[in-house]
Amino acid sequence: MAEKKSEFLIETDIILDYLTGNDSSVISELMTEGTCFTSVFNVSELYMHCQTETEQNAVRDVLNALHILGIPARYGLYTGEYSGKFTNVRDQLFCVLAEKANLTIVTKDSEKYRDTGLNIYQKV
Numbered sequence: 001m002a003e004k005k006s007e008f009l010i011e012t013d014i015i016l017d018y019l020t021g022n023d024s025s026v027i028s029e030l031m032t033e034g035t036c037f038t039s040v041f042n043v044s045e046l047y048m049h050c051q052t053e054t055e056q057n058a059v060r061d062v063l064n065a066l067h068i069l070g071i072p073a074r075y076g077l078y079t080g081e082y083s084g085k086f087t088n089v090r091d092q093l094f095c096v097l098a099e100k101a102n103l104t105i106v107t108k109d110s111e112k113y114r115d116t117g118l119n120i121y122q123k124v
Contacts, residue, residue, distance in 0.1 A: 006034030
């Protein structure tokens with residue numbers, strides 16, 4: 001029986017680093033280890049940073065290599081589990097998505113998610 005590959009939920013900061021050339025190895029590395037996902041929140045944040053059509057095309061190219069997850073409406077019922085840890089709904093829903101899909105969060109800001117009990121990827 002084949003071993004289950006790792007599954008990762010990539011935060012916006014990691015994708016922005018990839019796009020700007022600050023640390024392109026993390027996403028490439030994770031794609032060889034398993035399956036990489038991001039959320040509709042991240043997609044919107046990435047496009048918010050774009051100032052030119054060239055930047056939009058670069059974002060589109062990266063997103064074509066990732067699986068983009070929507071946020072099911074019922075996930076809103078679980079945000080209360082994270083309400084004491086975050087001051088915004090976006091981060092609460094991101095955590096619910098990671099939890100329900102059993103994904104490891106990949107971010108430069110691992111402290112942000114430290115008290116959630118979720119799996120956080122640490123680059124060695």
